[in-house]
Amino acid sequence: MASTPPNRVLCVCTKCRQSSHQDQDGKLLPGVLVHPGTRRAHLKLDADMKLSMGVAGSGSTPHEAVPRPDHHGDVHLQLLPNEQQRATHTITAAAQATEDTDVFMEDINLKEESSDTDTVMADDGDEQASAIMTLALVLASWLHLCCGLSREASSRVLKVVHAIITLTFQLARLFHITSRADSDTSSMDIDMKHDVRTAMSNLSIEPILHRSVCCPKCFAQYSIQDCPDICPRRETRRSKPCGEVLWTIRHGSNGGPIRCPRRLYSTQSFESWLTWFLSRPGIEDIIDESYAHVPSGDTMHSIRDSPAWKSFGSFTSTRGNLVFSYYIDWFNPLTNKIAGKKVSAGAIMLFCMNLPEHLQWLPENTFFAGITPPPNEPTVTTITNIADPVIDQLAEFYTGKKIPTYRYPMGFFTRVGVMPFIADLIAIRKAGAGGFASHSAELFCSFCTCLRSQLECLDPTQWRPRTGLEVRTAAWRWHDAQTKTAKKEIFAETGVRWSSLHKLSYRDPVRHTVLGVMHNWMEGVLQHHARRKWGIGIEPGSSKDEDDSMLASASDINQEASDADAMDIDIIEHNDIPSSQRRRTPAVNFQMDSSGEESGDDDFLQADDESESDDSDDEDTKNDTGPGPTCIFSTLELGRIRACISDTVIPTWVDRPPVNLGDKSHGKLKADNWFILFSVMLPMVLVELWWSTNNHRDAQLLENFYDLVTCTNIIGSFSTSNDKADTYHAHYIRYRSSLRQLFPRSNSVPNHHYAMHNAELLKFWGPLMKISEFPYERSNGRLQKIKTNGHICEYVALDNYVR
Numbered sequence: 001m002a003s004t005p006p007n008r009v010l011c012v013c014t015k016c017r018q019s020s021h022q023d024q025d026g027k028l029l030p031g032v033l034v035h036p037g038t039r040r041a042h043l044k045l046d047a048d049m050k051l052s053m054g055v056a057g058s059g060s061t062p063h064e065a066v067p068r069p070d071h072h073g074d075v076h077l078q079l080l081p082n083e084q085q086r087a088t089h090t091i092t093a094a095a096q097a098t099e100d101t102d103v104f105m106e107d108i109n110l111k112e113e114s115s116d117t118d119t120v121m122a123d124d125g126d127e128q129a130s131a132i133m134t135l136a137l138v139l140a141s142w143l144h145l146c147c148g149l150s151r152e153a154s155s156r157v158l159k160v161v162h163a164i165i166t167l168t169f170q171l172a173r174l175f176h177i178t179s180r181a182d183s184d185t186s187s188m189d190i191d192m193k194h195d196v197r198t199a200m201s202n203l204s205i206e207p208i209l210h211r212s213v214c215c216p217k218c219f220a221q222y223s224i225q226d227c228p229d230i231c232p233r234r235e236t237r238r239s240k241p242c243g244e245v246l247w248t249i250r251h252g253s254n255g256g257p258i259r260c261p262r263r264l265y266s267t268q269s270f271e272s273w274l275t276w277f278l279s280r281p282g283i284e285d286i287i288d289e290s291y292a293h294v295p296s297g298d299t300m301h302s303i304r305d306s307p308a309w310k311s312f313g314s315f316t317s318t319r320g321n322l323v324f325s326y327y328i329d330w331f332n333p334l335t336n337k338i339a340g341k342k343v344s345a346g347a348i349m350l351f352c353m354n355l356p357e358h359l360q361w362l363p364e365n366t367f368f369a370g371i372t373p374p375p376n377e378p379t380v381t382t383i384t385n386i387a388d389p390v391i392d393q394l395a396e397f398y399t400g401k402k403i404p405t406y407r408y409p410m411g412f413f414t415r416v417g418v419m420p421f422i423a424d425l426i427a428i429r430k431a432g433a434g435g436f437a438s439h440s441a442e443l444f445c446s447f448c449t450c451l452r453s454q455l456e457c458l459d460p461t462q463w464r465p466r467t468g469l470e471v472r473t474a475a476w477r478w479h480d481a482q483t484k485t486a487k488k489e490i491f492a493e494t495g496v497r498w499s500s501l502h503k504l505s506y507r508d509p510v511r512h513t514v515l516g517v518m519h520n521w522m523e524g525v526l527q528h529h530a531r532r533k534w535g536i537g538i539e540p541g542s543s544k545d546e547d548d549s550m551l552a553s554a555s556d557i558n559q560e561a562s563d564a565d566a567m568d569i570d571i572i573e574h575n576d577i578p579s580s581q582r583r584r585t586p587a588v589n590f591q592m593d594s595s596g597e598e599s600g601d602d603d604f605l606q607a608d609d610e611s612e613s614d615d616s617d618d619e620d621t622k623n624d625t626g627p628g629p630t631c632i633f634s635t636l637e638l639g640r641i642r643a644c645i646s647d648t649v650i651p652t653w654v655d656r657p658p659v660n661l662g663d664k665s666h667g668k669l670k671a672d673n674w675f676i677l678f679s680v681m682l683p684m685v686l687v688e689l690w691w692s693t694n695n696h697r698d699a700q701l702l703e704n705f706y707d708l709v710t711c712t713n714i715i716g717s718f719s720t721s722n723d724k725a726d727t728y729h730a731h732y733i734r735y736r737s738s739l740r741q742l743f744p745r746s747n748s749v750p751n752h753h754y755a756m757h758n759a760e761l762l763k764f765w766g767p768l769m770k771i772s773e774f775p776y777e778r779s780n781g782r783l784q785k786i787k788t789n790g791h792i793c794e795y796v797a798l799d800n801y802v803r
Contacts, residue, residue, distance in 0.1 A: 008033040013042035136161045208272040210389070214265035217244040219378045219385040221265055235381065238483055265386070267370035270393040271401070274414070277352075277365070278405040290354040291317050300766035301719045303353060303420075308765045311511065312417060321415045324350040324367070324394075325771065326501070327422045328387075330377055331780040346372035347780055348390055353419065361775030363782070369393075371783070380438075380497065383430045387500035394418055395503050418504055419512055420771055424519035425750070435475055435499035439750045443495030446513060447757045455748050456740075458733050460756065468508035470494075475502050475509070514765060515754055516773040521715050522671040524751035526678050529708060533743050535631035536638075537662045629746065631662070632701070637689055638662055644685040650676070657681060671774070678712050700742055707735035715758060720767045729759035 010021075012031040020028045034042075136158065144154040212221040220233040220242065231242040249257050278284065295305040303309055304316075315321050330346045348369040351360040359365055369390040372378060378386050394416060402411035421428075428446050429438050436446040444452060448463040457463075474494035479502075481487045491497050501507065530536045633641070638661075646659040657673045658666035669677075682705070690702040714720065714728040736752060758768070765771060 007035060009036050009039055011039040011042050013039070013046050016042060132165060136165065208269040209266045210269060211264050211266050212389075213246055213261040214263040214373050215242060215244050215246060215385075216263045216373075216376075217382075218242045219265070219373070219382045221385060221389070222246070224261070224264075227261065236482060236484055236487070263373045265370070265373050265389075267389045267393075268368060270367060270369070270390075270397070270416075271403070273367050274397075274416070275403055277367075278403055278412075278414070281406045284405060284407055286356070286359070287322070287352075287354045288319065289356075291319050298721050298723075299719050300721060302357060302770050303766050306764060306766035308419065308512070311508070312419060312506075315415070315417055318415075320400075320413055321417065323353040323417050323419050325353055325420045325422055326350055326418045327773070327776045328427050329423065329773065329776060329780065330372075330427075331783065333374060333783070343375040344377045345374040345783075346377065346386070347776075347783060348372075348387070349776055349779060350394075350418070351775070357770050361778070363779070366779065368779075378430070380430050380435070384498060384500045391500040391503050398504070398506060417506060418501075419507070420514045420765070421501060421507075421512060422514045422516055422771060422773060422776070424516055424773070425754070428513060428515065435478075435497035435502075437491065437495040437497075441495055442492075444750055445753060445757075446515070447510060447754075447760075449495075450753060455750070455753055458736055458756075466510045468510045468512075471496050471509045472502055472505075475499060511764065514761065514768070514771055515757070517715055517758075517768045518671045518773040518777070520751055520754050521712070521758070522674045525755055526674040526708075526712065527669070528749060528751065530674070530677075532629055532746060533739065534633065535629035536633070537664065538629055538631065629743075640689065641682070641685050645677075645681050648681060648684065650680065671777075675712070675716055678709060679716060683709055697742075700738060704735060704738040704742055707731040707738065711735060714762075716769055718767050718769055720762050722763050725759045725762035728762065732756065732758070 010031045011034045016032040016034070017030045019032050020030055021033055023029055139161065140154045140158045143149040143157060144151060149157070211224065213224055213227040214221050215231040215233065218231060218233050218235075220231055222228065227246060229245070229247055231244040231246055233242045234240070246262060247259055248262050250260055251257055290304055293304045300306050309316050309323075312323065316323055327349045328346055330344045332343055333345050348371070350367040350369060352365060352367075353360065355365060370386075372386050397414070397416035400413050400415040403414040404410065405412050405414075425439070429436050437444055440452075442451050442453075443449060445463075446466070448460075448465050450457070450463040454462060471494075474490065474496040475498050478487050478490045478494075478496065479498040481490060487497070499509075502509065531538060631638070642659055642661055645657050645661060650656060654676060655670070655672055657669065657677045660666055661677075686705055687702065690698040690705075710731045711728050714724050717724070732755060736748070739746075739748075761768060
């Protein structure tokens with residue numbers, strides 16, 4: 001008795017039916033047992049022959065047979081540069097996948113001469129029905145996640161698609177019955193669920209998120225199953241307990257009272273994400289290129305050409321080792337309707353630095369670790385409670401784990417290290433590798449021991465560079481101190497406190513910290529020069545930087561304040577935790593804190609040098625204590641600048657600065673607006689304005705502007721070298737020196753001192769634009785656009801983004 005070989009099906013095409021094979025009973029039957037792909041190719045040849053002879057039955061154009069795609073998808077789809085191209089590629093891939101269905105229909109219309117063929121075709125029909133159902137689920141999930149279609153509308157789409165597929169099969173069945181009454185096509189029925197949540201679950205795109213109860217005041221976390229009623233955390237052993245209420249009562253849709261947490265904190269599982277990340281076909285080939293990378297000469301084009309990449313030793317060249325960046329920044333989930341934040345959430349993201357720069361920032365290549373619970377930002381001390389769950393996951397992977405990959409489904413030994421911490425000044429101060437002091441502290445700089453009294457000093461030899469060893473030692477001293485007084489003394493002495501990143505002992509807390517050029521240079525130095533030195537957009541007699549932007553109307557302010565007050569209600573929505581983890585208790589008599597402010601407890605208030613008062617976006621103005629500036633441009637000169645902005649031809653992908661520059665109606669300029677303004681627009685008009693006069697001050701202004709633009713071009717370049725870094729340093733010293741002469745009553749600000757360190761950062765990291773905050777800020781923008789059904793909830797945003 002002959003048995004059917006595995007992965008073989010019966011082909012009875014024009015050629016194969018001339019041969020014969022033995023079935024399991026030993027009978028000779030027409031046809032040949034071949035691979036399914038071979039049979040589809042043979043059937044296509046038959047269909048093509050029929051068309052060429054003018055006897056094609058259905059009159060439809062036959063499609064080329066394609067191999068069935070694997071479950072991981074095409075890596076090229078994952079790596080396309082934008083959503084539009086990825087969507088187009090998805091539709092194309094879907095069309096190719098449905099070609100198997102067309103071949104199947106051609107298969108049905110052929111006249112087989114054996115009953116065994118019916119069994120084979122029925123099995124093939126099951127496969128095709130499964131493929132069609134998968135494509136329908138992909139469509140609904142794509143509409144919901146990428147196009148912003150609501151969950152209800154996406155479910156309706158599934159119902160309509162199911163009806164269309166059902167009617168199509170009924171017509172095909174009717175046609176088949178009329179031509180062959182003894183055929184059974186019942187196996188072609190599709191059992192499709194009509195809920196988009198079920199669709200996403202079946203596609204295995206649901207992320208693994210860890211959720212815990214989070215104290216609204218100190219951000220300490222507790223298990224949902226074993227959470228106390230009152231937060232018992234103490235800042236030090238001798239401090240009072242936090243004492244914040246962790247639970248509240250909410251009336252659910254069923255009408256009964258539900259006991260639920262006031263705050264929940266969600267983080268994504270790094271191991272599950274890394275497994276998915278490395279299971280994509282082709283991704284390991286791209287990562288392997290970083291291990292064999294050889295720097296080309298003295299010019300650095302990326303971080304892989306820099307001394308920073310070599311500072312990890314053999315780690316960066318060992319196969320299986322991955323290097324990630326760590327980024328945290330706060331954003332307004334209500335969008336930036338007014339300059340002063342009423343609601344704030346912090347996004348924690350990591351990019352894989354082994355990928356080329358144009359692939360690192362794609363959402364599918366980004367590990368979105370978590371979002372800090374709104375509406376309030378954690379303080380400089382409570383931020384560790386937020387960062388610890390993320391850092392603890394990363395610390396486990398430095399020693400290595402066996403992770404399944406596309407090449408090695410049984411697992412490959414993988415290690416992960418965090419190299420650059422990228423942030424603005426506020427994030428460096430709060431969550432930075434050193435837990436450094438604020439602008440108002442005497443030891444304010446993260447890179448050296450420059451004092452505030454030395455802010456105007458332009459001689460780097462007057463400051464002693466910080467070292468990673470001394471910073472880590474001071475941080476551990478602060479961590480181990482038993483009293484708040486002792487912690488305060490250590491902080492005053494060193495300007496360093498504890499940070500969760502100190503758990504990653506392989507990092508250098510000083511050298512592996514990157515001051516983002518977007519915040520420091522473009523929104524810092526350039527904006528300060530335009531507004532505080534030149535006086536563009538400053539009202540006469542004004543000395544406050546609130547003139548920097550268009551102030552919102554009273555209705556906007558009141559609306560945002562009410563949105564902030566509603567935050568507490570949104571984040572305790574009982575649907576935010578699984579029903580199995582809810583506790584139902586009789587109603588209790590206490591008021592829910594909906595003020596949107598931190599609870600007041602003296603034990604958790606910061607000392608003066610650690611206060612939160614300097615955490616605004618406009619630090620430079622607070623430190624510039626000189627008199628308010630007046631605009632140095634006349635109305636005619638400002639009109640020529642605006643005409644230049646309006647008339648200059650620039651690429652369509654470049655965001656043009658506002659043509660009414662200096663008018664409050666255009667609002668605050670973005671970082672790229674300042675960059676384009678100083679690197680493209682202003683050089684074309686200011687040279688003409690200031691060069692044509694015989695005024696000595698105009699010549700000085702032009703020389704000062706020249707130094708600033710030279711520094712801007714070097715900072716904004718996508719390649720650099722040690723020579724260019726030295727050029728930057730020389731021109732920046734000249735720029736600051738001439739500022740003193742031109743604007744003697746306008747003081748320097750911390751951003752000016754931080755920019756003194758850009759030369760050494762260029763030499764260590766390579767082009768700073770390649771590791772700037774721009775791609776991370778774009779991710780914040782995507783978060784703000786996620787529809788949360790009216791609820792300002794970090795869990796909804798995180799869950800939708802990581803899908």
